[in-house]
Amino acid sequence: MRFFLPLLLIALACTCVRAQQPAAAYGTARSPAVSLGVADAQVLDQLMFYIPGVGSPSREDLVRQNIKSYMMPIRQAPGQQLEWAYSLASAVEYYQNLNSNYKDNLSPDYITLNIAAQGKQPTIEDGLRLLIQQGTVSASIMPFGSSSIPGAVYSVPKFTIANFGYLFQPEMRARNRVFEVRKALSxxxxxxxxxxxxxxxxGLQTNSYTPGAETAETHYLTVVxxxxxxxxxxxxxxxxRHWADAGYVRISFDDFGLLAQRGFVLIPKL
Known part of the structure; x- marks a missing residue:
């Protein structure tokens, strides 16, 4: 019995330390996700990082937020079928470069060529799974526009993600799509x-986009x-960079809610 009280005090102290841990920010370990691609909104809300110094829970950032100054320069995808891969590479770059003095460009072609080598027509979900399981490499090793995978990729670091989330899908209401994107950006x-x-x-030459009568094309862009x-x-x-407003375009909340079919957010690896 004489050892019981000290042990009880130690147990209570440990419990208090755990209870006082803040919500995880980027750079703080989280529990690993159980599946590739998180569709459950509550689980995704717990997994989605808060980026110190960029994002903020303050009331001001609920009014206005922009992260484009942290992104690498605007690129030009060689074709519509590669837009998703360029978007993925840019998003991984964003997280990779946040805490690094050296800013690296990452290869979208490594993603598409690896999937094509499996005999599949690449899709964005294939690309996201590849980033989890294998990652991509620096564009200094595999430059933009590469038509084959060089042997050097097998001896260099890979840039991976922990998981990804379906922020919204077609069945979600338009106003909820707007809300979820604002929350992720904030x-x-x-x-x-x-x-x-x-x-x-x-071919847009103006800084904003209003859709015409027929919206039959599908494109991949990044909301910043x-x-x-x-x-x-x-x-x-x-x-x-000559497209729209130096490579960026503004779309109203109403039009976005109608036009945006699916939204994806990355869960970066620490």
């Missing part, structure tokens, strides 16, 4: 979206900011 996370557009979209007062999102395109 924490400092870019959102990759599958967007329906008309045929004029890739929002302004609640103007009720607009800012999206990063893959059509070069």
């Amino acid at each position: 924490r400092g996370n870019p959102v990759i979206v599958e967007l329906l557009t008309d045929a004029s979209f890739t 900011g929002y302004d609640s007062e103007a009720e607009t999102f800012e999206l990063r395109g893959l059509y070069g």
Whole structure:
């Protein structure tokens, strides 16, 4: 019995330490996800990082947020079928470069060529799973536009992610899509979206986009900011810096809610 009280005090002290741990920020370990691709909104909310110094839970950032200054320069995808891979590589770069003095470009072609080598027509979900299981490499090893995988990739570091989440899917209401994207951005996370557009979209020369009558094309872009007062999102395109507003375009919340079909957010690996 004389040892019981000291042991009880130690147990209580340990319990208090655990209870006082703050919500995990980027750089703080989380429990591993149980499956590839998280669709449950509550689970995703727990897994999605808050990025210190970029995202903020303050009231000001609920009004306005933009992370494009942390992204690498605008790129131009060689074709519509590769937009998703370029979007994924840019998002992984964002997390990789946040805490690094050396800013690296990552290869989208490594993603697509690895999937194609499996005899499959690559999709964004295939790319996300590859980033979890294998990752991609620096574009200094496998440059943009590569048509084959060089042997050097087997002896260099791979850049991976822990998981990804389906932030929204087609069955979600338009206003809820807007809410979920704002929440992810307010924490400092870019959102990759599958967007329906008309045929004029890739030739846009204005800083904002309003859809025409027929939205038959599908494109992948990255949402990097929002302004609640103007009720607009800012999206990063893959059509070069002369497209729209130096490679970026604004879309109203209402149009975004109707046009955005699926949204993805990455869970970075520490």
